Amino acid sequence: MKTILNNFGIGVGVTYLWGTGLSACYFNYAFARDHGFMAWLWFGEIVATLQGLLWPYYLVRHFLDG
Secondary structure, eight states: OOHHHHHHHHHHHHHHHHHHHHHHHHHHHHHHHHHHHHIIIIIIIHHHHHHHHTTHHHHHHHHHHH
């Protein structure tokens, strides 16, 4: 039982990290596209990367709003 829970936890963690990487790339691109490269360079990278870390929230919000 401990091995199953351990493998499940690793699977959830890996899924979260992959989602974070992909969504951080998307949010950084979208911020630079919408606000310009210089705005992204000054502060947007931090904002967009934090949004990438919160990707499960944006995923749930997308499905509940649509």
